[in-house]
Amino acid sequence: MDTRNGLLERDGEALFAGLMTVLAAKGIATPAEIAERIAITDAASPARGAAMVARAWTDPDYRALMLQSGTKAAEAMGITMRGAPPLGVLECTPEVHALVVCTLCSCYPRAVLGYPPFWFKSASYRARAVHDPRGLLAEFGTVLPQGTKIRVVDSTADYRWMVLPLRPAGTEGWDAERLAGLIREGDMIGVTQVRT
Amino acid sequence: MHDIGGISRFMCEPVDPTPHELTEFDRQVDALRQILGMKQIMSVDELRRNIESIPEAEYHRLTYYQRWIRAISASLLDKGVVSEAELRAAMEPR
Amino acid sequence: MLAPGTAVRVHDDWPETRGPCHIRTPYYVRGASGTVVRHLGDFHNPEDLAFARPAATLPLYHVRFDPAAIWPEGTAGDEIVIEIFEHWLDAA
Numbered sequence: 221m222d223t224r225n226g227l228l229e230r231d232g233e234a235l236f237a238g239l240m241t242v243l244a245a246k247g248i249a250t251p252a253e254i255a256e257r258i259a260i261t262d263a264a265s266p267a268r269g270a271a272m273v274a275r276a277w278t279d280p281d282y283r284a285l286m287l288q289s290g291t292k293a294a295e296a297m298g299i300t301m302r303g304a305p306p307l308g309v310l311e312c313t314p315e316v317h318a319l320v321v322c323t324l325c326s327c328y329p330r331a332v333l334g335y336p337p338f339w340f341k342s343a344s345y346r347a348r349a350v351h352d353p354r355g356l357l358a359e360f361g362t363v364l365p366q367g368t369k370i371r372v373v374d375s376t377a378d379y380r381w382m383v384l385p386l387r388p389a390g391t392e393g394w395d396a397e398r399l400a401g402l403i404r405e406g407d408m409i410g411v412t413q414v415r416t
Numbered sequence: 417m418h419d420i421g422g423i424s425r426f427m428c429e430p431v432d433p434t435p436h437e438l439t440e441f442d443r444q445v446d447a448l449r450q451i452l453g454m455k456q457i458m459s460v461d462e463l464r465r466n467i468e469s470i471p472e473a474e475y476h477r478l479t480y481y482q483r484w485i486r487a488i489s490a491s492l493l494d495k496g497v498v499s500e501a502e503l504r505a506a507m508e509p510r
Numbered sequence: 511m512l513a514p515g516t517a518v519r520v521h522d523d524w525p526e527t528r529g530p531c532h533i534r535t536p537y538y539v540r541g542a543s544g545t546v547v548r549h550l551g552d553f554h555n556p557e558d559l560a561f562a563r564p565a566a567t568l569p570l571y572h573v574r575f576d577p578a579a580i581w582p583e584g585t586a587g588d589e590i591v592i593e594i595f596e597h598w599l600d601a602a
Contacts, residue, residue, distance in 0.1 A: 228486050228489055253451055342431060
């Protein structure tokens, strides 16, 4: 990349402010549009994905829909998926544990989990998830039972992927809302497992 | 250099799992990227290509969203959406 | 269209060495053998989108690889599954 006589090497905040001055004058992007977009983006959080997972644990038809199309399952929860990349859902079973990474950049199921966490974007996570998944999981405190296989999904193109984790033992009879309270961001990427 | 799955350089580096709050700047840049995508002014692949074009030393020095704003700027300049003169003028202290 | 279960080989191609480009096929599976899991849909070729060129719509597949065939430390039975466009694949 040439640096346009140093222009591109200027401080990021100054570049943003300069670009916004020009883009607003051209009617391409205004501060009001930026504020609106931030509000919409901030509203997406792991609570959305957790509600989907909890419903899948308690409603077999919804579970089937979710595994067939994460996009449709998200829409069934009232989440707007129009304009968002297609969402795929990876099922964890007692035999196979699913883990999501994007080794090329930081593709993340933002519509249902919100902004990607810092660790997901880090070089060490991206490098190690495909090459040393067990060592990586151990760092997150996750030790899989002997014999469990790992399916690492490297999110390289047009889909975004979330994990449908295993329902923990000891939650029989719990309703979806109580179950959703157990489910954390990392459980839906596969770095952790849901615990009571 | 962006294509880092499994490379040895990062294999011994632990992952920092602590939450990092996004700054207002981070959110603004993220929002601008979305708007440019929705208006079909810059695709996510153009963003990625321009991030991949950042020299390696710079890439690791910049924060995540500093890379983005640099790549967005490069893309908009390349495509003539914004001219170098316009951007330079907007960044001059008044 | 490649059916689920089809054995494939990823092109051992390195366009990066020939000039500016944007490739969504990770380096670590170039030249590797895998198995088609399923067709995910058809999407615009990112290699053209990245340069704002007209981009053809191409089949995109989920392809499964054996990590033990990629890295010596890979665990037998584990899988790496990757989205790969058809123009990077040959039936093996």
